[in-house]
Amino acid sequence: MPLRSPTFNALFSLMSEMQSPLTIVETGTIRNHLEKYAFGDGHSTLQFTKYVSDFGGEFYSVDIDPIAVVVSTMVCTREYPSAMDKVNIIESDSVAFLKSFDKPIDVLYLDSANDAELILNEAKAALGHLHSESCILIDDCFNENHYHVEKGSLVIPFLEENGWVMEANEYQALFIHKDRF
Ligand SMILES: C[S@@+](CC[C@H](N)C(=O)[O-])C[C@H]1O[C@@H](n2cnc3c(N)ncnc32)[C@H](O)[C@@H]1O
Numbered sequence: 001m002p003l004r005s006p007t008f009n010a011l012f013s014l015m016s017e018m019q020s021p022l023t024i025v026e027t028g029t030i031r032n033h034l035e036k037y038a039f040g041d042g043h044s045t046l047q048f049t050k051y052v053s054d055f056g057g058e059f060y061s062v063d064i065d066p067i068a069v070v071v072s073t074m075v076c077t078r079e080y081p082s083a084m085d086k087v088n089i090i091e092s093d094s095v096a097f098l099k100s101f102d103k104p105i106d107v108l109y110l111d112s113a114n115d116a117e118l119i120l121n122e123a124k125a126a127l128g129h130l131h132s133e134s135c136i137l138i139d140d141c142f143n144e145n146h147y148h149v150e151k152g153s154l155v156i157p158f159l160e161e162n163g164w165v166m167e168a169n170e171y172q173a174l175f176i177h178k179d180r181f
Contacts (some may be wrong), residue, residue, distance in 0.1 A: 001161040002140075002171040003170050004029075004096070004139070004169050004170070004171055004172055005090065006085070006168065007137060007168050007169065007171070008044075008110070008137075008168045008172075009172070010158045010168040010174050011107070011174055012047075012051070012167075014135050014167070014174075014176065015106075015107060015135070017088075018106060018133055018135075019138050020053075020055055020056060021055070021056040021057035021058070022051075022056060022058075022106040022107055022121055022170060023057060023058050023060075023103055023105055023106050024048050024051070024052070024057065024059045024060070024105075024106060024107040024109070024110040025059075025060045025061075025062070025074055025085070025098070025101065025106075025107070025108050025109070025126070026045060026048060026059070026060070026061040026108075026111060027062055027094035027097075027098070027110050027111060027112040027122050028061075028062075028063060028070065028110075028111040028112035028113070029045050029061040029062070029064075029068050029069060029072035029089055029164055030043055030044075030045040030046065030071060030072040030075050031065065031067075031071060031072070032071065034085060034149045038152050042067040044109055044139075045061050045072050045076060045089070046075065046076060046079060046080075046108070047078065047117040048074070048107075049076045049080045049081075049087050050080060051142070052083055052087060053082065053083035054084070056086065057086065057106075058086055058088070059086060059087050059088065060088045060090060060097075060101075061088070061089045061090070061115055062089075062090045062091075062092050062097040062098075063089070063091065063092075064091070064092065064093050064094070065091075065163055066091050069089050069090070072089050076089065080091050094112045094118070094122050094125075095118070095121045095125045097121055098125035098129070099100040099123055101126070101129055103129070104131055104134075105126060105129040105130055105134060105178045106131075106134055106135070107134065107137075108115070108121050108126050108130065108137070109134070109136075109138075109139070110123065110125075110136070110137070110138045110139065110151065110155070111131070111140070114140055114150040114151060114155040115151075116150065116151060116153045116155070117154060119138065119151045119152070120153070120154040121152065122155075123136070123155045123158060123159060124158070125161050127162065128174045130152065131177075132177040132179040132180055133180055134176075134177065135167075135173040135174065135175065135176055136151055136159065136164065136174070136176075137172055137173070137174050137175075138151055138156075138172060138173045138174075138175075139151060139172050140152070140154065140171070140172070141171065141172055141173040142170070142171055142172075142173070143171075152173055156173060157173070159175050161175055163178045164177055164178070165177070165178050165180070
């Protein structure tokens with residue numbers, strides 16, 4: 001079972017130090033409403049929805065699959081009905097969405113396809129919207145032996161070459177900017 005809790009906890013701890021309200025963007029939304037799939041995928045969409053429910057801000061979750069958009073909207077509405085004015089679950093290609101996004105991104109979570117090129121292009125499309133206090137979390141980066149796998153193999157060197165520092169890693173990789181605070 002992928003171990004995501006240390007890096008999610010590290011991210012939420014960083015978020016608690018940041019000036020709120022935060023704008024959070026996720027690529028890849030919840031695609032299955034059944035509990036048994038929650039741990040395989042992480043159900044990050046629910047975690048970020050809970051965050052904006054508790055602390056305000058705005059959360060955008062983008063997915064190319066219209067069924068995932070319906071499923072995710074249903075799950076989030078069921079769990080946090082009063083937060084849905086702060087939650088935007090959008091059907092789009094992630095790179096197109098990020099290119100046209102028109103505000104600063106405080107928290108970026110990259111969790112779309114297991115396609116290293118796509119994740120790299122998502123980071124490139126988002127880079128201009130990030131700032132020195134932003135955080136980037138990337139899913140599916142390391143296996144148990146800490147070799148680069150799947151989503152991380154191209155984006156990790158790209159971020160490191162562009163001033164981002166790996167703050168924590170386990171199965172996921174968490175980045176902060178070298179000029180943070
Ligand atoms: C691993 S799931 C996301 C899981 C979700 N973040 C969670 O924790 O429950 C990956 C999703 O990425 C979506 N996806 C794949 N390629 C995409 C693209 N180019 N743009 C947007 N979404 C994409 C898939 O449709 C799928 O629903």
